[in-house]
Amino acid sequence: MNKRCPICDGQLIDKEVSKTFKRYGQEFAYHNIKAEVCQNCGDRFLDGPTVTHIEREIREKVFEKAA
Numbered sequence: 001m002n003k004r005c006p007i008c009d010g011q012l013i014d015k016e017v018s019k020t021f022k023r024y025g026q027e028f029a030y031h032n033i034k035a036e037v038c039q040n041c042g043d044r045f046l047d048g049p050t051v052t053h054i055e056r057e058i059r060e061k062v063f064e065k066a067a
């Protein structure tokens with residue numbers, strides 16, 4: 001397993017990160033999200049399915065509140 005950053009070609013390491021998603025004019029803070037972090041430029045790459053899951057969860061929260 002030797003993944004490289006698509007931006008700077010630095011080494012990517014698996015890490016859990018925190019990220020705030022801004023959707024529908026609201027902020028949703030998520031912690032312990034699996035991501036790959038570049039050791040060189042510090043860029044974070046979230047796992048595609050994880051992001052899809054979070055986006056869906058946020059949509060559900062927003063529409064539950066509205067209902």
Ligand SMILES: [Zn+2]
Nearest residue numbers: 005008038041
């Ligand atoms: Zn990088």
